[in-house]
Amino acid sequence: MSSFFDVILTTDFAFSVLRVMTPILFAAMGALISNRAGIVNIGLEGIMLVSALTGVVVSAYTHSAWIGLLAAAAGGTLIAGILALFTLQFKTHIILGGIAVNGFASGGTVFILYLLSGDKGSSTSLQSKVLPSVDIPLVQDIPVLGPILSGHHILTYTAIVAVFIVYYLLNRTPLGLRIRSVGENPQAAQSVGVSVVRTQYIALLLSGLFAGLGGAYMSMGYVSMFTRDMIAGRGWIALAAEAMGRSTTLGTSLTSMLFGAADALSNALQVLKIPAELIGTVPYVATLIGLIVYAVSETRRKKGNKMKTGQAVKK
Amino acid sequence: MVAFLIISIVSSQPWQTIKIFLLEPVSTKAHFGNVVEMAIPLMFTGLALSLLFKANLFNLGAEGIFYFSGVVAASIAIHAHLGEWLHPAAAVAAGGLVGAALSAIPGILKAKWNANELVTSLMFNSILFGVGLYLLNYKLRDAKAFANVSYKFEPTALLDKLVPGTRIHSGLLIALLCIVAFHFFVYKTKWGYELRMTGINREFAEYSGIRTARVIILVHLLAGLIAGMGGSIEVLGMYNRFQWTALPGYGFDGALVAMLAKNKPLAVVGAALFLAYIRVGADLMARMSDVPSEMIAIIQAVIILLISAEQFLKFWKNRMLLKEAAKS
Numbered sequence: 001m002s003s004f005f006d007v008i009l010t011t012d013f014a015f016s017v018l019r020v021m022t023p024i025l026f027a028a029m030g031a032l033i034s035n036r037a038g039i040v041n042i043g044l045e046g047i048m049l050v051s052a053l054t055g056v057v058v059s060a061y062t063h064s065a066w067i068g069l070l071a072a073a074a075g076g077t078l079i080a081g082i083l084a085l086f087t088l089q090f091k092t093h094i095i096l097g098g099i100a101v102n103g104f105a106s107g108g109t110v111f112i113l114y115l116l117s118g119d120k121g122s123s124t125s126l127q128s129k130v131l132p133s134v135d136i137p138l139v140q141d142i143p144v145l146g147p148i149l150s151g152h153h154i155l156t157y158t159a160i161v162a163v164f165i166v167y168y169l170l171n172r173t174p175l176g177l178r179i180r181s182v183g184e185n186p187q188a189a190q191s192v193g194v195s196v197v198r199t200q201y202i203a204l205l206l207s208g209l210f211a212g213l214g215g216a217y218m219s220m221g222y223v224s225m226f227t228r229d230m231i232a233g234r235g236w237i238a239l240a241a242e243a244m245g246r247s248t249t250l251g252t253s254l255t256s257m258l259f260g261a262a263d264a265l266s267n268a269l270q271v272l273k274i275p276a277e278l279i280g281t282v283p284y285v286a287t288l289i290g291l292i293v294y295a296v297s298e299t300r301r302k303k304g305n306k307m308k309t310g311q312a313v314k315k
Numbered sequence: 316m317v318a319f320l321i322i323s324i325v326s327s328q329p330w331q332t333i334k335i336f337l338l339e340p341v342s343t344k345a346h347f348g349n350v351v352e353m354a355i356p357l358m359f360t361g362l363a364l365s366l367l368f369k370a371n372l373f374n375l376g377a378e379g380i381f382y383f384s385g386v387v388a389a390s391i392a393i394h395a396h397l398g399e400w401l402h403p404a405a406a407v408a409a410g411g412l413v414g415a416a417l418s419a420i421p422g423i424l425k426a427k428w429n430a431n432e433l434v435t436s437l438m439f440n441s442i443l444f445g446v447g448l449y450l451l452n453y454k455l456r457d458a459k460a461f462a463n464v465s466y467k468f469e470p471t472a473l474l475d476k477l478v479p480g481t482r483i484h485s486g487l488l489i490a491l492l493c494i495v496a497f498h499f500f501v502y503k504t505k506w507g508y509e510l511r512m513t514g515i516n517r518e519f520a521e522y523s524g525i526r527t528a529r530v531i532i533l534v535h536l537l538a539g540l541i542a543g544m545g546g547s548i549e550v551l552g553m554y555n556r557f558q559w560t561a562l563p564g565y566g567f568d569g570a571l572v573a574m575l576a577k578n579k580p581l582a583v584v585g586a587a588l589f590l591a592y593i594r595v596g597a598d599l600m601a602r603m604s605d606v607p608s609e610m611i612a613i614i615q616a617v618i619i620l621l622i623s624a625e626q627f628l629k630f631w632k633n634r635m636l637l638k639e640a641a642k643s
Binding site: 040042086090092093095096097099100101102103104106107108110111114115120233236239240243275277278280281284285287288291292294295296298299 | 437574610615
């Protein structure tokens, strides 16, 4: 057991939590926005994958990591836009639309990768760029905290800023109010003049944008190339984080961090011969339990309310 | 159409390639065998998902169950010593029952507490995959094999090949039997009627005296049973070791099959064959020409979007009507 804590209680471990948390946090913010508008976007996984490839390809051809990042974000938004067009305009069921996006991404990225580089596995032959890491002045000199907080990838800091932006957007702006009202009760929102379809469009596009940033981080920061199926379930974890965070910005960020920690842990614990396969399931089990507890308490509450109103009527 | 377009852009000999894509899967017995083999697991997951979709339940757990039941069937195939017929039957039954039991959990959660079956089933996929992979790596793995595979199955456990020269196995008969049985179940029995009513409108069904909670749990049990059997049969019919180190994807493909079949059990046969046909076509094309088989993923996505966009045509019609109305 002492070796277990030896692994966890190091600045390296805390640093790696932030590192692996970044893509999950981005995608979870995407999941949060679309869920608040009443849309379960299970295409996040695919959107991230497409963006990861877009970032690599565009940065390789333009020799600029920043244009690559821009293209990755735009690519994510575009895929989300297509998904939105079909689900909102043509009434494809959102789940089927999401499956289509994921299927397209996992095969389509390999297809395009093969056409461009002649390799089906990874993009090693493309001279892609990576985005820089940043040392924060002053902070990096603080003992313990310095090595944890400083020296991260620029998108890691962006992800943390994104949390505040999303919080502000959802809770302090008219658009946020519209998104939330459409998610809670579309009919009511419609009746007071909120365009449901337009709001959901915006929410889906934003969710694609965030997932796209997460994808860009994967191929231009976490590692420096694209490999097939490199997102490896992070889109699903983001949905789990969102569900377990009960669709609040704070809760979602905290659970993303928790899942990041679980992910980092499964990397770290391989040294200790605890099967990584089982540790990998921990976030999902935790989410499942969280969901069950929440669903049970919700049902109890509703039943309680019904009983109360029932008694009131009798009187 | 889209396929042809992509091929013509990518390939240096478009005509040749299109011909391979379309004709090669039906040109020889072995290739057509490939199509049927691939259709078998798609029939199982397609059937499981059409039942769920019919009840308006968006549960995608078939993916994890398919995998995990495969592990269960594999371990029975390796460790048990039974007779010629009994062995595969026991393995498939065990896989099916495990599948049903696992599937029931999101079902009960949905029925009793209205927990979103989509999210819970997705969580289950990841959990089952993790546990299944653990079992493969630590319990079933053959250290002597070079790859990450299990011990060899006992020869008694393998399913019989039906057609010589192909790998078509007796699982096909079970699949067809299940499909016919569920067609009857959905359209000719009281339970099936209740299932359909629950799917159309759960609250209305509840008011008209159907115990929808029970229906939902039953549908989950049945879908899990089918998906579990499908996973077991696929493992025993096609391989002699368990060798999936990633989720095989048949669960999600099942959603596509169910959609192509418009959730009708009998139509699942055709939909599964169609999907298998274009996949085998793409595989052969990749082997014989310069177009990679991953093209099929793009085509599938387009198919899903276009077919599921039931209102695609309606949308344009409405638009025309509105325009006309605006004119007058």
